[in-house]
Structure formats: C-alpha cells, structure tokens
Amino acid sequence: MEHKKEFEKAVEKKVKSTVKKVVKIVAMVILGVLIFLLANYVLMRLWNWLMPDIFGLSSITYWQALGIFVLAKLLFGFGGGGKGKGGSSHKKKINSSNKCGSWRRDFDEWKHYDQFWKEEGEEAFKAYIEKIKNENHDTSQEKF
Structure with a gap:
C-alpha cells in the first residue's frame, strides 16, 4: 500500500x-x-x-x-552566432596553438636577425645604397 x-x-x-x-x-x-x-x-x-x-x-x-x-x-542571416548552454559555437573552433602559426614560425626566425646584421647586414645595406645611387645617377644623365 x-x-x-x-x-x-x-x-x-x-x-x-x-x-x-x-x-x-x-x-x-x-x-x-x-x-x-x-x-x-x-x-x-x-x-x-x-x-x-x-x-x-x-x-x-x-x-x-x-x-x-x-x-x-x-x-x-538569422544571427544566432552566440554560444549555447554547452559553450560551443556552430562556427569552427580555432585552437590557440594554431592561431597565427605561420607568423609565429616566421617570428622565430627573427631571433637570428641581430647576429646577421652584425656580420653581413651593414655592409650589404651600404652596397645596396651605393647601387641605388649609381642607378639614379645613370638614369638622371640619360634624361638630359
């Protein structure tokens, strides 16, 4: 009962x-x-x-x-881009480790920049400037 x-x-x-x-x-x-x-x-x-x-x-x-x-x-569209109760969005989730991955790889290479500049950069830059000056000088003479 x-x-x-x-x-x-x-x-x-x-x-x-x-x-x-x-x-x-x-x-x-x-x-x-x-x-x-x-x-x-x-x-x-x-x-x-x-x-x-x-x-x-x-x-x-x-x-x-x-x-x-x-x-x-x-x-x-109908909006609805917010997150539901489960906390997941209908949009593709991006892992924080994959964000800007290619940029991070490129940035890792920059740690060698200072050493390169000390060894070769200043001389290469000066040679480049001289090359530009010579090209400009040659083209300015051709115009006259």
Whole structure:
C-alpha cells in the first residue's frame, strides 16, 4: 500500500514537471511570435517615417514590411552566432596553438636577425645604397 502511494507521488511530480516544461515552451513560442510581429511593425513604421523623405520611396504596408524583413533575414542571416548552454559555437573552433602559426614560425626566425646584421647586414645595406645611387645617377644623365 505504501509502495503505491510513493509511486503515485512520483508520477504526480513527473506530470507537474512536464506540464511546467510545456507551459514554458508554449509561452516562449508565443513571446517569440509577438516579438517578431512587433519587430515587423517597427520596421514598417521606420520605413514609412524615413524612406519617403530621404529617398523618395513610397510608404509600405505591414505585409510588405514583413516581406522585406524575411528577405533581409534570408540574405543576411538569422544571427544566432552566440554560444549555447554547452559553450560551443556552430562556427569552427580555432585552437590557440594554431592561431597565427605561420607568423609565429616566421617570428622565430627573427631571433637570428641581430647576429646577421652584425656580420653581413651593414655592409650589404651600404652596397645596396651605393647601387641605388649609381642607378639614379645613370638614369638622371640619360634624361638630359
């Protein structure tokens, strides 16, 4: 008999939990639809307030605004780029070790720069400057 009462309480608790979840889902769907309709109305009002005066376009109806809203969402995406409860994004995750990997490899080579400059850099640079001066001198004489 006592086993039966515990079972009834467990079933009752589960039913209450399920009903709460269903009510929350229905409320969220209704809220989402209302926000969508309100956003469409705001779009229509903004269009009718700004576009005729700025660009000389005609006013639009609510249903035309809905079409523009849906078209914009199809063309430019639906957002949703944020992270969900799991903390994962729908975008490809990039490991911090792979970020700028090629740049890091190139940067590692720069540790030899000072030694190179001491051994060969100054002489190579001076030779380059002399080469440029000679080329400029030769081209300036050819123009006359």
